Amino acid sequence: MKLTKQKIIELLENSDNQDALFHRADLIRKKNVGDSVFLRGLIEFSNVCRNGCLYCGIRCGNMQIKRYRLTPEEIISLARSAVNLGFKTIVLQSGEDVGYSCADLCHIIEEIKKMDVAITLSIGEREYEEYAAFKNCGADRYLMRIETTDKKLYHQLHPKRSWQHRYECLMMIKELGYELGSGIMVGLPNQSLESIADDLLFLKKIGIDMAGIGPFIPHPNTPLKNCVGGTLDLSLRAMSVIRLLMPDINIPATTAMETLEKNGRMRALKAGANVVMPNVTDSLHKSYYELYPNKACLNHGADFCHACLELQIKSIGRMIGIGYGSHIKNRIKE
Secondary structure, three states: OOOOHHHHHHHHHOOOOHHHHHHHHHHHHHHHHOOEEEEOEEEEEEOOOOOOOOOOOOOOOOOOOOOOEOOHHHHHHHHHHHHHHOOOEEEEEEOOOOOOOHHHHHHHHHHHHOOOOEEEEEOOOOOHHHHHHHHHHOOOEEEOOOEOOOHHHHHHHOOOOOHHHHHHHHHHHHHOOOEEEEEEEEOOOOOOHHHHHHHHHHHHHHOOOEEEEEEOOOOOOOOOOOOOOOOHHHHHHHHHHHHHHOOOOEOEEOHHHHHHOOOHHHHHHOOOOOEEOOEOOOHHHHHHOOOOOOOOOOOOOHHHHHHHHHHHHHHOOOEEOOOOOOOHHHHOOO
8 A cells, every 4th residue: 555654644644543553553464364364373482582682581691581592402492392282384583692503593494394384484694505495494474673763762772783684684585585573662862753664664665474563571680671662652653654654464463552552463354454473382481581570471381371362353253364464465375
């Protein structure tokens, strides 16, 4: 849909008419990607991170956190348990942990790929050769949020990191033929509605296949602990706008939304989203992967989460998707 930057700002700003925006996004979702909600099994396999992002609970400067790294065997075992529950996509997520070699990660990808699933990686900035190796071993998708396209704000929030390099990594991933997922954080300190509008137009411009939109939630052990967090409503409005801009992409109803408000994910599914990513990490390590505090469903096992989500999704007239849940342009190949 052709939306000007000014119109996007108006949609983001207008909370009084947000229900109409949500309804419109939901209709566009239904028309373009259908009523299926695709579940992705999320494995948070390491909370070690080399970066010091000011908002993140697993930042390298947080000395209060208990660090962990799952072994390849533990990761593969968690994936097998998720597949047995019916998941057709496994998402491997970690901090930017260079403790796993390219060979280690390739082994994990190859073993999980034998289980007849799609594999999504969310492990941050790597070298081109590594991205290529992961793709050759069977990885299908890659998620890496740009977080913000305001370069000044980006560099304030990400010490010693480069916005340009992150952008170049996204382009490498796209060039290699991955389905590309990116996204933004809503409600960051000093972030304007104009900036969010720029972010959404950027995501459309680079042609992502999946958009992750989530609220900023302050973590008590970070430099931004006393900042005001983002709101669920503004996050939902931003998510609905990206559905208007990119009608056929995959959009997750994020756990951060559920953390801000009970049934936040269901609200997101009724405002344009079509994917949910339940956490299938074991309960102990799941509690250590604390990007933000009070994460929803922290004490629930993978089987409980799967069953609970199925009931919730049916309650809003939707169904669990069958298949890998690729971008609609690739589903015919499934």
